[in-house]
Amino acid sequence: MLNPVKVGILGLGTVGGGTVHVLQRNAEEIARRAGRGIVVTHACAKELNKTHPYSTDKMMLTAQLTDVVNNPEVEIIVELLGGTTIARDMTLQAIANGKHVVTANKALIAKHGNEIFAAAQEKGVMVAFEAAVGGGIPIIKAVREGLAGNKIEWIAGIINGTSNFILTEMRDKGSDFADVLAQAQRLGYAEKYPTFDIEGVDAAHKLTILASLAFGIPLQFDKVYMEGITKISPIDVQYADELGYIIKHLGITKRTDNGIELRVHPTLVPNKRLLANVDGVMNAVLVQADALGQSLYYGAGAGALPTGSAIVADLVDITRTLTTDPGNRVPHLAFQANALVDLPILSIEETETLYYLRMSALDKLGVLAHVTNILSENGISIEAIIQKEPVSGTDHVSVVMLTHCVKEKRVNKAIQAIEKLDGITGQVIRIRVEMLEG
Amino acid sequence: MLNPVKVGILGLGTVGGGTVHVLQRNAEEIARRAGRGIVVTHACAKELNKTHPYSTDKMMLTAQLTDVVNNPEVEIIVELLGGTTIARDMTLQAIANGKHVVTANKALIAKHGNEIFAAAQEKGVMVAFEAAVGGGIPIIKAVREGLAGNKIEWIAGIINGTSNFILTEMRDKGSDFADVLAQAQRLGYAEKYPTFDIEGVDAAHKLTILASLAFGIPLQFDKVYMEGITKISPIDVQYADELGYIIKHLGITKRTDNGIELRVHPTLVPNKRLLANVDGVMNAVLVQADALGQSLYYGAGAGALPTGSAIVADLVDITRTLTTDPGNRVPHLAFQANALVDLPILSIEETETLYYLRMSALDKLGVLAHVTNILSENGISIEAIIQKEPVSGTDHVSVVMLTHCVKEKRVNKAIQAIEKLDGITGQVIRIRVEMLEG
Numbered sequence: 001m002l003n004p005v006k007v008g009i010l011g012l013g014t015v016g017g018g019t020v021h022v023l024q025r026n027a028e029e030i031a032r033r034a035g036r037g038i039v040v041t042h043a044c045a046k047e048l049n050k051t052h053p054y055s056t057d058k059m060m061l062t063a064q065l066t067d068v069v070n071n072p073e074v075e076i077i078v079e080l081l082g083g084t085t086i087a088r089d090m091t092l093q094a095i096a097n098g099k100h101v102v103t104a105n106k107a108l109i110a111k112h113g114n115e116i117f118a119a120a121q122e123k124g125v126m127v128a129f130e131a132a133v134g135g136g137i138p139i140i141k142a143v144r145e146g147l148a149g150n151k152i153e154w155i156a157g158i159i160n161g162t163s164n165f166i167l168t169e170m171r172d173k174g175s176d177f178a179d180v181l182a183q184a185q186r187l188g189y190a191e192k193y194p195t196f197d198i199e200g201v202d203a204a205h206k207l208t209i210l211a212s213l214a215f216g217i218p219l220q221f222d223k224v225y226m227e228g229i230t231k232i233s234p235i236d237v238q239y240a241d242e243l244g245y246i247i248k249h250l251g252i253t254k255r256t257d258n259g260i261e262l263r264v265h266p267t268l269v270p271n272k273r274l275l276a277n278v279d280g281v282m283n284a285v286l287v288q289a290d291a292l293g294q295s296l297y298y299g300a301g302a303g304a305l306p307t308g309s310a311i312v313a314d315l316v317d318i319t320r321t322l323t324t325d326p327g328n329r330v331p332h333l334a335f336q337a338n339a340l341v342d343l344p345i346l347s348i349e350e351t352e353t354l355y356y357l358r359m360s361a362l363d364k365l366g367v368l369a370h371v372t373n374i375l376s377e378n379g380i381s382i383e384a385i386i387q388k389e390p391v392s393g394t395d396h397v398s399v400v401m402l403t404h405c406v407k408e409k410r411v412n413k414a415i416q417a418i419e420k421l422d423g424i425t426g427q428v429i430r431i432r433v434e435m436l437e438g
Numbered sequence: 439m440l441n442p443v444k445v446g447i448l449g450l451g452t453v454g455g456g457t458v459h460v461l462q463r464n465a466e467e468i469a470r471r472a473g474r475g476i477v478v479t480h481a482c483a484k485e486l487n488k489t490h491p492y493s494t495d496k497m498m499l500t501a502q503l504t505d506v507v508n509n510p511e512v513e514i515i516v517e518l519l520g521g522t523t524i525a526r527d528m529t530l531q532a533i534a535n536g537k538h539v540v541t542a543n544k545a546l547i548a549k550h551g552n553e554i555f556a557a558a559q560e561k562g563v564m565v566a567f568e569a570a571v572g573g574g575i576p577i578i579k580a581v582r583e584g585l586a587g588n589k590i591e592w593i594a595g596i597i598n599g600t601s602n603f604i605l606t607e608m609r610d611k612g613s614d615f616a617d618v619l620a621q622a623q624r625l626g627y628a629e630k631y632p633t634f635d636i637e638g639v640d641a642a643h644k645l646t647i648l649a650s651l652a653f654g655i656p657l658q659f660d661k662v663y664m665e666g667i668t669k670i671s672p673i674d675v676q677y678a679d680e681l682g683y684i685i686k687h688l689g690i691t692k693r694t695d696n697g698i699e700l701r702v703h704p705t706l707v708p709n710k711r712l713l714a715n716v717d718g719v720m721n722a723v724l725v726q727a728d729a730l731g732q733s734l735y736y737g738a739g740a741g742a743l744p745t746g747s748a749i750v751a752d753l754v755d756i757t758r759t760l761t762t763d764p765g766n767r768v769p770h771l772a773f774q775a776n777a778l779v780d781l782p783i784l785s786i787e788e789t790e791t792l793y794y795l796r797m798s799a800l801d802k803l804g805v806l807a808h809v810t811n812i813l814s815e816n817g818i819s820i821e822a823i824i825q826k827e828p829v830s831g832t833d834h835v836s837v838v839m840l841t842h843c844v845k846e847k848r849v850n851k852a853i854q855a856i857e858k859l860d861g862i863t864g865q866v867i868r869i870r871v872e873m874l875e876g
Contacts, residue, residue, distance in 0.1 A: 022587050022729045032654055032777035033586045035765065130584075136730035138584025146568075146576025148471045149460050149750025216470055274712060274736060284734075291460045291747035292574035292737060296722075298712060299733030309729035312587025324762045327473065339470035 004037030005319045008068035008099075010090055011080035012045035012052070015104055015131070018304030019078060019311045021054045026312075034316045040078075042068045069094050076318055078311060079103040088112050095119045095127070100322075102314040104131035104307055110205040110221040113212075117332040124326035128314035133206040134159060134283045136306030137299035138313060143213045143287065144334040150289035152214040154254035154261075156436055159206040161281035161301040162190045162197035163229050163249040167266075168279045171237050171246065177230060189281055199228035200249070200264040207251035210285070211262055215255055216335035217343050220262070225348040227265035236358060236429060239400045240268050243384060245356075245433065246276040252434065259344035261351050268356050268402075268433040274298075275436060286436060294438050349409040354383070354433035357401045357411075359418060360425045363390050367423030368399065374421075378414040380406050396425060402433060442475030443757045446506035446537075448528055449518035450483035450490070453542055453569070456742030457516060457749045459492045464750075472754045478516075480506045507532050514756055516749060517541040526550050533557045533565070538760075540752040542569035542745055548643035548659040551650075555770040562764035566752035571644040572597060572721045574744030575737035576751060581651045581725065582772040588727035590652040592692035592699075594874055597644040599719035599739040600628045600635035601667045601687035605704075606717045609675050609684065615668060627719055637666035638687070638702040645689035648723070649700055653693055654773035655781050658700070663786040665703035674796060674867060677838045678706050681822060683794075683871065684714040690872065697782035699789050706794050706840075706871040712736075713874060724874060732876050787847040792821070792871035795839045795849075797856060798863045801828050805861030806837065812859075816852040818844050834863060840871060 007023075009016050020040050023030065031037045042060045044067065062068065069077060069090050077094040079101055081087040087108045094101050095116070103109065109116070109129050120127045130140045134157070143152070158164050162184060169180040181198065184190035196202045204224040212219050229249050240247050245268035254261040269276040274296055278284040283301030288294055300306035321329050331337060361367045368387070375382060381404045388398040403411070415428045445461075447454050458478050461468065469475045480498045482505065500506065507515060507528050515532040517539055519525040525546045532539050533554070541547065547554070547567050558565045568578045572595070581590070596602050600622060607618040619636065622628035634640045642662040650657050667687050678685050683706035692699040707714040712734055716722040721739030726732055738744035759767050769775060799805045806825070813820060819842045826836040841849070853866045 018729075026587060026589050026728070029589055029654070029773075030587060032773045033769070035769075035774050137733055138580050141579060141584050142576050142735075145755065146579050146751055147747065148754040149464060149468060149747045151464050151467055216467070274715060277712060277715060289747070290464070291456075291743040291750070293744060295575055295735070295737030297580075297733070297735060300731050305729040306731060309585065309587045309727070312729070313584055316586040317583065320766050320768060321762070323766050324759070328758050328761055330758060331471070331473075335467075335470045336473050 002036040004039040005076060005322070006041040006074050007038060007076045007078060007315060008042035008071060008074035009040055009078045009080065010044050010065055010068060012043050013080065014304045015307045015311070016043070016078070016080045017052060017054065018308030022305060022308040022312050024054050030312065030316065034319045036319060038312070038315050038319055042071055042074050044068045065090055070097060074099060076100045076102060076315060079105060081105070084108050084111050091116055091127070092119055095123050095125055098123060098125060100126045100318050102128045102311055102318065104129070104311060106132040106202065106205040106209065110208040110219055113209070113219040117337065120332065121337050126318050126321070126329060127332060128318060129209070130314045131307045131310035133209050134285055134297065134299065135301040135303065136309040137283060137285070137297050137301065138310070139285050139297045140213065142297055143210065145330060147287065147289050147292060150291045152255070153288040153290060154252065155210050155214055155285060155287050156250050156252045156275065156434060157210065157285035158248055158275065158278050158283055159251050159285065159301065160197055160203040160249060161283055162194060163203070164278065164283070165189045165281045166198070167229060167232065167247055167249060170232065170234060171241070174234050174238070176234060177232060198230055200226040203249065203251045203264045207253055207262065207264055210251070211253040211260060213334040214253065215260055215343060216333070216340050217260060218340055220345055223262055223345040225263040225265070229266050232266050236431060239358065239386065240356065242386065243400070243402060244271050245269060246271050247431065248276065250434065256346065258350065259346040261346050263348055263351060266431055268431055269436060273436050288438060349412065351408045352405055353408070354405050354435065355403045355411050356431040356433050357403065358429040359399050360396045361399050362423035363395050363397045364423060367421065370421050370423070371399070371418055374414050374417045375403070378410045380410055380414055440474040442477040443514060443760070444477060444479040444512050445514045445516060445753060446480035446509060446512035447478055447516045447518065448482050448503055448506060450481050451518065452742045453745045453749070454481070454516070454518045455490060455492065456746030460743060460746040460750050462492050468750065468754065472757045474757065476750070476753050476757055480509055480512050482506045503528050508535060512537060514538045514540060514753060517543060519543070522546050522549050529554055530557055533561050533563055536561060536563060538564045538756050540566045540749055540756065542567070542749060544570040544640065544643040544647065548646040548657055551647070551657040555775065558770065559775050564756050564759070564767060565770055566756060567647070568752045569745045569748035571647050572723055572735065572737065573739040573741065574747040575721060575723070575735050575739065576748070577723050577735045578651065580735055581648065583768060585725065585727050585730060588729045590693070591726040591728060592690065593648050593652055593723060593725050594688050594690045594713065594872060595648065595723035596686055596713065596716050596721055597689050597723065597739065598635055598641040598687060599721060600632060601641070602716065602721070603627045603719045604636070605667060605670065605685055605687060608670065608672060609679070612672050612676070614672060615670060636668055638664040641687065641689045641702045645691055645700065645702055648689070649691040649698060651772040652691065653698055653781060654771070654778050655698060656778055658783055661700055661783040663701040663703070667704050670704050674869060677796065677824065678794065680824065681838070681840060682709050683707060684709050685869065686714065688872065694784065696788065697784040699784050701786055701789060704869055706869055707874060711874050726876060787850065789846045790843055791846070792843050792873065793841045793849050794869040794871050795841065796867040797837050798834045799837050800861035801833050801835045802861060805859065808859050808861070809837070809856055812852050812855045813841070816848045818848060818852055
């Protein structure tokens, strides 16, 4: 058997530790699969004297990133620094040094992937990022290789575990967003500063990557429409339920005749769909492809060992193709670098979908007629409507509607007009709906 | 760009046609991914003058298999003959000729895979079989590459669409097995001679393959315990439902301290599990792995285009690694050929699981006490018990029990004793139960 492949890790936090743990615990099985061992020989950590649940005996530990990145012995760098500044510098430095790179850093790939892959292409090295989307689920591999014969039509995914946990708890317990967030923070499912998760930024990073792999387009994080779950109220969760829907935070990218849709937002999903039944911190990605039809990939989207699982899979892939002519390797973004196309990305106004609308209306004849007139004038037809009993002590009723498929700018125009009506109080709540049909 | 890769297809039936269709329809996207075109240049078909929904203009069509297999121009053979005699001969011949092989033939791989892979290893060619399990779902790739860092603990899969369609209809409509089978035959979801599907043979072929990939053991089809769905009656479907379970036909393989479980049979699954909600002809495979935890892969398990999707993915993989040193390619059975281990396969008697038991008992004090005594003597404890009202006009009641986890031979012994009791009429119905917990 060949000598073990030498790996240098930047960052021995949760994911770094998980990676070393998986490599050590399953060393024998991994070597039987890869044909040679994969060993972490160098690691950069903030605290050098911490004790770990894995052995650091045979590792060179350092606090200096360049000690690892510039070490001629190291063949593959695992970048787990987070952020997009030092991580970018170190990744480019590793590539410049002729090293392959594995990263779990979705922000880095979404924002600087085009630059990083171009540098890697130039140098003939691999940059692997299975852990960047869906944690341990091999979703990058499925889209990039498993569906290589397909024209991919759309992808819809639950790709942020924190948001999915919060929405699951809100539904199961009828709780408020703020209460569940506090609970999620206590349980460690949400960070102290959870903006990236609850405002959809993290999901947008991941969606950027999926869209590139699916459609052969450059990474374009700045064109993703982003909406988080902070404005979802328990009453909408309940009304959605009455209509047979569950609210999920989805990343959606879709090929249309006019361009690519790229959007992250809360979405009503029919409750019979598998995706609607993915609960808690779990992730799942549904792919609609022309030959295969629908396929779904489900698993743990975060955590030390699941993310470690994806990183080790990348290390095995790289180990197997170390001697392969770079032109014959799986391309970074599924399509050959010279075969990417610059399809237009649609603005959210140009997106077509179904809508859930909720408004507070004066309980008086005529108000509803005005509302339906406005909708009709804007070419919006209604699939279902519920009018709730007036809240005691008020003269207002909640009116909930589901529309048919329509362009978002029409809905926005209608909402503006409805909000100006005399009998309507406050804002019209609008949540998008996806049927997820094949 | 390099010249296109030349492919020869053996069999232009449903799947062969689907494969050509996918290759032609998505030729541009496939070439953008693979870095070069993939073209069917030779095909062997029974009827040469049939019209097809795809072009055969640039193909050499022949009725003679050896015209394709021995043609020096052809680089990759796609074997879609079915059966295990001529298919085996042609596969070995293609390998001897130094050609790579793609096959959708699960029976061939399950029965002759060890021989075929040894020959391929010797010749330095690839034999790819993504289409052999789960149709178009990239499950082979997920287990073999995506989970390469994991120790796989068990796999449970809905891997026969016909059985799943029949069980879904039986549950939704309360119909008899025979009626639904006839309907499935009319719809084309079941074949005229459906033994392989409804007796579990097809699922056993697929499970044999999954077990090898998961545990690094040789293919051992003759050691799979097989039970089909022919004896499932609507009353068991209904009682299972009352207890919160759905009956699915599963292939299950599990690593235990004493050896590998390898079994295909109807199974009660808790109705909240995603696997319980995979309906109709769809397939899904649930994998429990030590680092990743549970992951699930869902999609179309059969059909021209879905199966074509998997075959084309294999063609792209092979195209990319044509110039790779054979020792660095992904090993056929996930583990390097010299790293397979011969773990013992457990007999079904040694398997441990939970059981659903249904019996017809005289509605008299004491009978149930005798039954529970026998169970207790055999170390079987009971999780739940339902006693139904006597069927009108009889003095017998149905008694349904769920046991805790216990070795199957104990259950068999207890059933023998129960069937001999005076107050028990007929056979005790026994269906295995899996909780599918992480």
